Amino acid sequence: MSKITTAKLKKMKLDKTPIAMITAYDYPSAKLAEQAGADILLVGDSLGNVVLGYDSTIPVTVEDMIYHSRVVARAVERCFIVTDMPFLTYHGSSDAALQQVARIMQEGHAHSVKMEGGAEIAANVQAITRAGVPVMGHLGLTPQSVHQIGGFKVQGRELQQAQKLIEDAKALEEAGVYAIVLELVTEELAKRVSESVSVPTIGIGSGRYCDGQVLVYHDVIQYAPDYRPKKFVKTYANVEKMIREGIAEYVREVKEGKFPDESHVFPMNAELIPHLYGGGK
Numbered sequence: 001m002s003k004i005t006t007a008k009l010k011k012m013k014l015d016k017t018p019i020a021m022i023t024a025y026d027y028p029s030a031k032l033a034e035q036a037g038a039d040i041l042l043v044g045d046s047l048g049n050v051v052l053g054y055d056s057t058i059p060v061t062v063e064d065m066i067y068h069s070r071v072v073a074r075a076v077e078r079c080f081i082v083t084d085m086p087f088l089t090y091h092g093s094s095d096a097a098l099q100q101v102a103r104i105m106q107e108g109h110a111h112s113v114k115m116e117g118g119a120e121i122a123a124n125v126q127a128i129t130r131a132g133v134p135v136m137g138h139l140g141l142t143p144q145s146v147h148q149i150g151g152f153k154v155q156g157r158e159l160q161q162a163q164k165l166i167e168d169a170k171a172l173e174e175a176g177v178y179a180i181v182l183e184l185v186t187e188e189l190a191k192r193v194s195e196s197v198s199v200p201t202i203g204i205g206s207g208r209y210c211d212g213q214v215l216v217y218h219d220v221i222q223y224a225p226d227y228r229p230k231k232f233v234k235t236y237a238n239v240e241k242m243i244r245e246g247i248a249e250y251v252r253e254v255k256e257g258k259f260p261d262e263s264h265v266f267p268m269n270a271e272l273i274p275h276l277y278g279g280g281k
C-alpha cells in the first residue's frame with residue numbers, strides 16, 4: 001500500500017486518472033474512507049457545520065482543526081491528509097500565517113494545508129510552500145467569505161468574474177500550490193481552469209472536467225439529522241435512515257423489556273447464586 005504524495009497527484013492529472021477526495025473528521029470514518037480507496041482525506045472546516053453544529057465555517061478554530069486532524073491522522077496509512085486553515089488564520093503577515101500552519105502540521109499531524117482565496121493570499125501561500133509545507137488552493141465559492149459573497153451561490157457565471165478566477169488559479173500555481181479546489185463554479189469555467197494550470201483541480205459542484213472530485217462525507221452517505229439535498233451532491237447511501245431506525249428499535253426494545261435477552265448476559269456460577277440471597281451452606 002503506497003502512500004499518496006503530491007508528486008503522485010500531479011501524475012494522476014497527466015495520466016487522466018481522476019483523484020477521489022472526501023472529507024473526514026473522525027477515526028472510524030477516516031479508516032472506512034481509506035479502505036474504500038479514497039486518495040485524499042480533507043479535514044475540512046465544514047466540520048463546523050457537519051459535526052460541531054455551527055451554521056457556518058467561521059467559528060471553527062485552529063484548536064478544532066488540530067483535534068480532528070490528529071484523530072484522522074491516527075486512522076490513516078495511505079491517504080494524503082489535507083487540513084483546512086480556519087477563518088482569518090492566513091491573512092496577516094506571512095510569519096503569523098506560518099505560525100498557525102506550524103501548529104496544524106505539528107500538533108494536527110496533517111500532510112498539507114488548504115486555504116481559501118486567490119492572488120490576495122498568494123504571498124502567504126508562497127511563504128508556506130517555501131517553508132516546505134504543501135498548500136492546496138481553494139477558489140470559487142469560498143465559504144469563509146459567505147457574508148461577503150452573500151450566500152452559497154455558483155461562482156464565475158459572468159465573464160469578468162470568470163476571468164478573475166482564471167487569473168487567481170494562475171497566481172496560486174505560481175505561488176506553488178500542488179492542487180486547487182474549485183467550489184461551485186460553472187462547468188465550462190472549471191474546464192478552462194483545469195486546462196490552464198499544470199496542477200490538478202479538484203471540483204465540488206464544478207462539473208465533469210476537473211482532475212478530481214471532493215464531497216463532504218456526510219453528504220455522500222446522507223448522515224445528518226436535517227439533511228437537505230444539494231444539486232451537486234449525489235448520495236450513495238442513507239445512513240440517516242439506518243441510524244434513525246436502528247436507534248428507534250433499540251429504544252423500543254429497552255422500553256418493552258426485549259433487550260437485553262439471554263444471549264447478551266453473563267451468568268454467574270449457579271452454586272454461588274444462593275449466597276447472594278444470604279442462603280447456601
Ligand SMILES: Nc1nc(=O)c2c([nH]1)NC[C@@H]1CN(c3ccc(C(=O)N[C@@H](CCC(=O)O)C(=O)O)cc3)CN21
Pocket residue numbers: 045046049050057143152153154184216218219229230231232
Ligand atoms: N454538508 C456540507 N456540504 C458542503 O458541501 C459544504 C458544507 N457542508 N459546509 C461548507 C460548505 C458550504 N457549501 C455549500 C452550501 C450550500 C450550497 C447550496 O445551497 N447550493 C445550491 C446551489 C446554489 C446556486 O444555485 O447558486 C444547491 O442547490 O446545490 C452549496 C455549497 C459547501 N460546503
Ligand SMILES: CC(C)C(=O)C(=O)O
Pocket residue numbers: 023042043044045046047084181183204214215216
Ligand atoms: C467542501 C470542501 C472543499 C471544504 O473546504 C470543506 O469541507 O471544508
Ligand SMILES: [Mg+2]
Pocket residue numbers: 044045046057084
Ligand atoms: Mg473548507
